[in-house]
Amino acid sequence: MTESPNYPNYPDSAATGHPAAAPARPSTVEGAFWAFIASTVIGLVGGLLIFGNRGSITDALRNSNRQNGGGLTDAQIDQAVTIAMITAVVIAVVIAALYLLFAFKLRAGRNWARIVLTVLTALQLLSLLIGQSTIVGYVGVLAAIAGVVMSFLAPSNAYFAAAKGIR
Structure with missing residues (x-):
């Protein structure tokens, strides 16, 4: 098909029969992706x-068991610790998989993923401030905060707006 005579500079779209090209991904979105x-x-x-x-x-x-009357045997305590540790690792893996999904969707220009990652980062920061944490927790939340900041810089905003216009 040919371009419309009224809109010679209008990008290809469903109206012309050609799919519009994806906008170029700025370095701020790439940086946010890698930070996440x-x-x-x-x-x-x-x-x-x-x-x-x-x-x-x-x-x-x-x-704690001794202070509360000693109702559990050593074998039960060991089993409870094992279950708690396995549960913690499974939860960490599930959360990591979701973070990866959202990071890839952010990279693809999905604004909803940017919002979800922002909310998750805020919750991660709140958790860090309320509870105990390690240096690993602080480094992880700093990386996520860097990702949020980069995802809201002007080039990123333009990218998300352009990506939305294509869909």
């Missing part, structure tokens, strides 16, 4: 580090 990937990897590492704390977790549970 880094935050995800750091979160997984933090989730796996729980295995190094098995002894202290077991000791804390044993002390």
Whole structure:
């Protein structure tokens, strides 16, 4: 098909029979994507580090058990710690998979993914400020904050607007 005579500079679209080209992804969106990937990897590492704390977790549970009347045997305490650790790792993996999904959708220009990642980062920061954390937690949240900031810079905003116009 030929271009409309009234709109010679109008990009190809469904009206002309040609799909519009995807907008060029700015470096700010690429940077945000990689910051969220880094935050995800750091979160997984933090989730796996729980295995190094098995002894202290077991000791804390044993002390709590003694203070509360000693209703659990050592075997039950060990089993409870194992279940808790496996559950924590499974949750970390599920959260990491969701973060990866949202990061790839952000990279593809989906504004909803940018919003979801912003909300998740805010919750991650709130969790960090309320509870105990490690240096790994601080590094992970800093990477996520960097991703949020980069995803809302002017070139990123233009990219998300252009990507929305294509759909």
